[in-house]
Amino acid sequence: MKTNRLNANDADFVPRLMALTAWSEERDEEVGERVRGILRDVAGRGDAAVVEYTNRFDRRDAASMADLTVERAQLEAALERLPAEQRQALEAAAERVSDYHARQKQDSWHYRDAHGTLLGQQVTPLDRAGIYVPGGKAAYPSSVLMNALPARVAGVAEIVMVSPAPDGELNDMVLAAAAVAGVERFFTLGGAQAVGALAFGTETVPAVDKIVGPGNIYVAEAKRQVFGKVGIDMIAGPSEILVVCDGKTDPDWIAMDLFSQAEHDEEAQSILVSPDADFLARVEEAMERLAPTLERETVIRTSMANRGALIQVDDLDQAMEVVNRVCPEHLELSLDDAEVWAKKVRHAGAIFLGRHTPEALGDYCAGPNHVLPTSATSRFSSPLGVYDFQKRSSLIGCSPEGASELGKIASVLSRAESLTAHARSAEMRIKKPL
């Protein structure tokens, strides 16, 4: 199998590794300009603009937004007609994802200091969340669950989902997943026009407070442009996996784990790190043998050749250095004592512990979210979670004594900053000596 071979002791290892894993978002001035135009139009003309763009880009023939609205009853109907096995799998996955996310929910808290002053934070859900789900070929019901369920668990009052239906085609399982996830409103919209409708609101589409979910370059650019007016999640890059294996896992398992990432698209990245040169060779042999058995062999071969790598290290400590340099979206620790080794991981989206935890289980049903920071952004960001649909307000309630004591400190500091009204406002609460 054609892929990149690196040794962590090579003189040029670090620059080669960095070049291989580097990814910078393609941003195109022309795309930026087109998106700006669409957003301006949707903000100004509402439904009329949204219908026009949708008819044009998705080859639809809608007379009004009514034709682009999917009623809750249609979602339920899609769920009803799903084969029993698929419905059960969807509901079992939703239950596990909800259970896990319930543990992320944050509560309001407060305490009182020695002066009786109350300090804390009040935690509240967003009023309304918008979920963007790609349509057409890459319509993934699992993405509906992973984006909508954290909002549901957070207590978001209304979840508005948009998903394009090119040529009017809708994926039944996506509709069913929306039913399971408790989506209240569903519009068959996509592209920048869908993002604009969610951000600004139209006569039909309610304006939301935050937009999450993956999309193409137009969707990503539109999310960037409306950021600030509404919240957005991270802009995702290609998906990646890094597997660290001690050489004692079945090479077929590891080969298929690498493929499960490589099959996504040509830009996906699969890296195996091992101290066992012989094991690397056996995985390579397994990859060559297994690739022809897969529908997406061509995509797999392309992504393994361009962005894949087999990396030999001296030992597992050196492997962990590679991990913390790459900061992978998915990290599989296929080795003994994985829980102990995990504590050495400083940056990763999700850590899969042990030989029995392939990434695919996390993608669908283990419980944690599959929306994860890519392209080394795990250095500063986290998996999508309930915390993305909650926000906090600081609480400060001074007792008269507390205000008097704090007023003295605030007076000195605000006068040092030449903010006299701040100082006077604080000083008015200082108790006068009797």
Add this chain to the structure above:
Amino acid sequence: MKTNRLNANDADFVPRLMALTAWSEERDEEVGERVRGILRDVAGRGDAAVVEYTNRFDRRDAASMADLTVERAQLEAALERLPAEQRQALEAAAERVSDYHARQKQDSWHYRDAHGTLLGQQVTPLDRAGIYVPGGKAAYPSSVLMNALPARVAGVAEIVMVSPAPDGELNDMVLAAAAVAGVERFFTLGGAQAVGALAFGTETVPAVDKIVGPGNIYVAEAKRQVFGKVGIDMIAGPSEILVVCDGKTDPDWIAMDLFSQAEHDEEAQSILVSPDADFLARVEEAMERLAPTLERETVIRTSMANRGALIQVDDLDQAMEVVNRVCPEHLELSLDDAEVWAKKVRHAGAIFLGRHTPEALGDYCAGPNHVLPTSATSRFSSPLGVYDFQKRSSLIGCSPEGASELGKIASVLSRAESLTAHARSAEMRIKKPL
């Protein structure tokens, strides 16, 4: 005092209120282009470019980055030479802010399901944070504490601070605050070149994982442009306060609380909401009487005239409707049972409870952060906090039984998505019947 007068029962109340509180970030294509050029240059030429831009924009005469580097010993020296009263106030504020923020720190967690599968999140600090602190006239030591201390509490290994020193002028109290807040590296850099240095790193300035702190339009645009490469905090708009008062607080106190916001700049917004028409008149009289006693009278009069408002409501329930429409950065509930009323607040950056809690105490020393979501972004964002300097990695560790059971669900769902390698990877872990 010239300001806007509204009554919540007026037919045009909502559109007038929305127009008054609307604020959209000024974005200028020319600024965008200039910033893009500076960032490109800093990424390509490092220190040399940073020194050049700094000499030009800040009227410095630096030969190298050494001339733009402030050593930790200089920070300590600034703290040593501070008047005792200022030093004590700074240290008391830092202690309270640290104590409060320590309660925000999140810990790793995990649990095991019925099959013995481990599920959880590992919480880790960022490796390195960059703090931007404006220099010159608006150099605020309190901002140093509020930006750096949450990073310190989170356990960030290295805090890199930049603050411009136009004409070489440095504010001693800003240096002292950096010493108190545990800043490791300090460079006298500002503008887009400072943001570029932090985002890309140079020979001297280490690349950071996240950049926080306020700045002018060039700084805000630069942060937008590096977003994704590094994390950033929200782009802040003008500061705002909304005071709800039942009419029983000293009108002078309320007038000064409104002024403490209005004195920031001409764009700042101060709004008073009360069911008591007579009280609104008394506060207005107090404002007229107190304004001439303040250094920043002109700024105060401008912001009150342009963006300030006195709003009459029928009752406190209607006042809360106004609050949840405006979603203010600072909300003062100057009334009885403020803790009860606070529960009706859905969106606010910080809530100041009762008559003895002027915003100024929160700005300096109460404990909560003074970096708060402005321009109604409290609908989806939170005060700066320790959570902004921590991130999470999902943990999944399947037992062989767990993997087998989850594999069956993942197999059905991944095959429905035509991702066969995902399915095979999961199926390999399903136990074979004996």
